[in-house]
Amino acid sequence: MLNLQTKIIVCLSLILLFVSAGFAQETEEPVILDDVFVFEAEDIIIEDSLITDDPVIRPGQVTVFDKSAIEASGARNVADVIERAPGVVVSRQGGILEPQSVSIRGGASDHVLVLIDGKPAESLWSGSSDLSRIPVQNIERIEVIRGAGAAVYGEGAFSGVINIITVKNTSENVAAELEYGYASFNTHMAAAEVSGPISEDAGISGKLSGGGIYTGGSYAYTAGEAEQERENNDGWSVNFSGGARWKPGESELSVSGSCKSSERGTPGIMEFLTPEARAEDAGYKVGLALSTETGEAGAFALDSGISGNYSRYTNPDDNIDDSNSVLGLDCSADWKNSWDSADGIIELTVSGGYGWNKLDSTALTDSTGSAVDGTADQHSADLRAAFNMEWGRLDFTPAAGLDWSYSSYAGLEPVIDGALSWSAAIGYSPFRDEIEEGPLYLKTNIGTAYKNPSFQDLFWPSGALASGNPDLKPERSLGCDAGVYLSFPEPELHLEAVGFISTAEDLIQWMPSAGGIWRPKNIGSVLSGGAELSCVFSSRNVFDLIDIEVSAVYSWLKIVDWDESSVNYGRQLAYRPEHSGRAGLLVTIVELLSFNIDASYLGQRYTNNSNTKYLDQALIFSAAVNYDINETFRLSATAENFTNQVYIDRLGYPIPGFEWALKGRISL
Secondary structure, rough: OOOHHHHHHHHHHHHHHHHHHHHHHHOOOOOOOOOOOOOEEEOOOOOOOOOHHHHHHOEEEEEEEEEEHHHEEEEEOOOHHHOOOOOOEEEEEEOOOOOOOEEEEEOOHHHEEEEEEEEEEEOOOOOOOOHHHOOOOOEEEEEEEEEEHHHHHHOOOOOOOEEEEEOOOOOOOOOEEEEEEEOOEEEEEEEEEEEEEEEOOOEEEEEEEEEEEEEOOOOOEEEEEEEEEEOOOOEEEEEEEEEEEOOOOOOOEEEEEEEEEEEEEOOOOOOOOOOOOOOEEEEEEEEEEEEEEEHOOOOOEEEEEEEEEEEEEEEHHHOEEEEEEEEEEEEEEEEEEEOOOOOEEEEEEEEEEEEEEEEEEEEOOOOOOEEEEEEEEEEEEEEEEEEEEEEEOEEEEEEEEEEEEEEEEOOOEEEEEEEEEEEEEEEOOOOOOOOOOEEEEEEEEEEEEOOOHHHHHHEEEEEEEEEEOOOHHHHHHHHEEEEEEEEOOOOEEEEEEEEEEEEOOOOEEEEEEEOOOOEEEEEOEEEEEEEEEEEEEEEEEOOOOOEEEEEEEEEEEEEEEEEOOOOOOOOEEOOOOOEOOOOOOOEEEEOOOEEEEEEEEEEEEEOOOOOOOOOOOOEEEEEEEEEEEOOOEEEEEEOOOOOOOOEEEOOEEEEEEEEEEEEEEOOO
């Protein structure tokens, strides 16, 4: 049956491609091409952004949040921002310091490639990033790309990409910001940043930032008919980062470093609260990057870095005290060039990289689940090429990537694996001319993806409640999507409708075994499909005072076990809501005072793959107010779940009710 679904996907994609090409032939007059094309190489720079121009005409279905949208939303972290994008669902596990996992089109959190300024930011241990730990104070914009992008962006882009672009210092003067906030449950938040020129004559600038959160309070929640209290909601988290850039001519040399540390109570494995359990995490990363523009030869970029992660989990009730330490080295090279002519633009990007990760653990597990002290090593390499052509009213972007890995585990045989990923995107703008894009754009993508299991999946410490699985196989997928975009300038109205379908083999999912122990396993074949709708309406300068923006997104997702030998064949996978959505209203008065109110809907979610248990749907309201007293001072207030809706994101993870926060910021 899987082969049949794969054929259906290929046929649908080919039909979409031919339909788009057919539109081009019907609406455009035949073009007589000269025997010789004359192209001129144009200046091009490799940037942090994945979307260097109009997001709509780039590969993948894209949502972009700029700095003004991030600030107006009242978001506390990156997770709060991106859940406003269609197809994105964020799950919480407790208070402000507890992890927030992000899912795009039903994928797991480690199926989403998280980048900061175009560089991977995932944990070496889990293979994913906790977006609740990434503050929004220093972010210029966030790009969310939905759909498999492994061929273009890397092996981790199984279901999507999140690229976080930080603010760059462009001022000739020293600038500084200081922020402090107080929130529910005796929570304190602080952040500071200073940036500016180090040597104006030499073209050297730098930036240093840091921040932290402390929360000390417990909170009440409802379990069944009983009122209970989450007592281990306390903890702290700190982070620091800095860097310097030197720009001699058309080149740029940068050095960067960051470190973070945290300690918190943790709710434990799903369905089993652990009121005495604690989690400690620490990490660092140091990087060196060089980029240069050479005119006709294109632009080159070299990156290298060293990073480390340390984690410790203790639970006196279960006599567990396990620690894991991961060291990572990585390097990459990119080349990009572009050629422009009167007929169109051709752009070529080639990149390659190598990485090595080493795990030292007190609790590795062998294939039987028994504890094994020792190490695990993973070597990986990749090579990618992407070709982009904008020709008349047609855009075409094929890409291919080759991934290879060698893994050596304590007590197990070495594993060698690899995969070829490919993708093709085609877009058509029937009303495009030399002046503007036009109100309508059609786009379709088809591609494959590949994902290795993480150290966490392979070697989660073996205990009474959970265990890793070193026998896991890599995940693979094939999918396609098609979107229609409409945009009108006065008043501003943007409409988007996207449909998608994909199949996946050997999808990894954590589920309880017959003995009650939670363990990841490959569940065979999965078929998913759905639709994503988005609408944004803006009216500017109402009465010459007010800007109004109304937005709404809706996602429908059907993701089912498609292994005919499975007892759960045809049933929805656990914790994937079939329906989700969000609606918001933003009112800005003379660019000084803004009000934002959001309503988010999370549909019913099954808690097991047999679909016999489920969590109820939830409707959560949030609000934010920002007041710019002048160019120096800003006051903000936020209210999360102000109707005090009682709901649970995951079994055993009670979510707080009403949460509030007050913040003040000084910019110098």
